[in-house]
Amino acid sequence: METTPAFTAGQYVGDDLWVPVLDGGTRQYVDLDTAATSSASVAVNRAVQEFLPWYASVHRGAGIRSQVTSARYEEARDVLVRFVGGDPATHLALFPRNTTEALNLLAYRLGLTKSDVVVTTEVEHHANLLPWARYAQLRTVAVDERGTFDVAAVEAALDQSPRPRVLAISGGSNVTGWLPDLRAIGAAARQRGVLVVVDGAQLVPHRPVDITALGVDVIAFSGHKMYAPFGAGALIAPRALLATGEPFLVGGGAVQAV
Numbered sequence: 001m002e003t004t005p006a007f008t009a010g011q012y013v014g015d016d017l018w019v020p021v022l023d024g025g026t027r028q029y030v031d032l033d034t035a036a037t038s039s040a041s042v043a044v045n046r047a048v049q050e051f052l053p054w055y056a057s058v059h060r061g062a063g064i065r066s067q068v069t070s071a072r073y074e075e076a077r078d079v080l081v082r083f084v085g086g087d088p089a090t091h092l093a094l095f096p097r098n099t100t101e102a103l104n105l106l107a108y109r110l111g112l113t114k115s116d117v118v119v120t121t122e123v124e125h126h127a128n129l130l131p132w133a134r135y136a137q138l139r140t141v142a143v144d145e146r147g148t149f150d151v152a153a154v155e156a157a158l159d160q161s162p163r164p165r166v167l168a169i170s171g172g173s174n175v176t177g178w179l180p181d182l183r184a185i186g187a188a189a190r191q192r193g194v195l196v197v198v199d200g201a202q203l204v205p206h207r208p209v210d211i212t213a214l215g216v217d218v219i220a221f222s223g224h225k226m227y228a229p230f231g232a233g234a235l236i237a238p239r240a241l242l243a244t245g246e247p248f249l250v251g252g253g254a255v256q257a258v
């Protein structure tokens with residue numbers, strides 16, 4: 001049966017693609033795996049095409065194109081911070097490749113040791129487990145038979161000794177789509193002086209997010225799950241948290257003078 005993917009037609013690059021199928025024929029492609037990686041949107045494609053003539057090195061050249069590119073790169077940080085309800089005066093956006101890299105970067109930059117505790121949950125994607133487990137001890141909030149937990153369960157984990165440094169929690173489950181009550185959970189963690197880090201990989205593409213209203217300190221998400229090609233992710237964190245410490249990557253772009 002021929003179907004027309006009218007609900008997205010024309011909004012995403014590749015909507016008009018016909019692909020070979022097992023019966024030897026061809027069908028119009030319908031992407032049902034966008035939670036893993038979405039197609040690029042027509043708007044993203046247009047913005048990239050329009051900018052490419054101006055594109056040059058970021059912070060590594062004196063020419064006009066490099067200056068324009070560097071200025072747009074810095075502007076993009078503020079756009080991203082505002083996009084999730086943050087204030088560019090207090091928060092900074094970094095551009096890791098994806099959520100995985102964002103959380104690895106953060107776990108490294110926090111200077112955690114094996115005597116530190118990170119509270120996390122059984123809902124998490126491994127991107128929000130393995131980076132923390134590399135440096136610290138995990139204390140994991142269990143889920144019930146529906147794959148959910150309540151605020152009291154998180155509070156109980158936060159109150160165990162030793163006091164945790166970080167609460168690393170998913171904003172939306174990639175398995176069930178469940179959205180934990182971030183506002184209440186964030187408030188509980190902040191009352192206890194625990195840094196709230198949200199894996200926004202499945203939340204940010206699907207809901208408006210306001211980290212200020214939610215009481216969230218840090219959020220990470222992936223551009224490739226929200227209509228950009230792979231390689232443009234986001235880590236939004238308080239400037240104060242990133243002001244000191246060793247860079248995650250050393251080399252090009254990490255020196256003041258050569």
Ligand SMILES: Cc1ncc(COP(=O)(O)O)c(C=O)c1O
Pocket residue numbers: 035036098099100101125127128170172173174199201202222224
């Ligand atoms: C909830 C959640 N967190 C983190 C990730 C990791 O995202 P990425 O592979 O873009 O780093 C995914 C990927 O599917 C996810 O669904």
